[in-house]
Amino acid sequence: SPAETLGAYEETRVREFFDVGDAELAATDAGLEALVEERVALLVVER
Structure with missing residues (x-):
């Protein structure tokens, strides 16, 4: 899991970077990591 790899992370910063808003987070049972x-x-990866 990301926490195992990265350790603690700042939720606000991650949500901002990946553009995860309150409505999206509230609309799912999945957590931020998922x-x-x-x-x-x-993501589209250039080759």
Whole structure:
């Protein structure tokens, strides 16, 4: 999990960077970590 890899993190900074708003967080049972993992999985990687 991200916490195991990165240790403690500042939730406000992570939410701001990945553009995770209050409405999105409230609309799901998933935590912030799951939402960030989803965002990263959807990134287009240049080859």
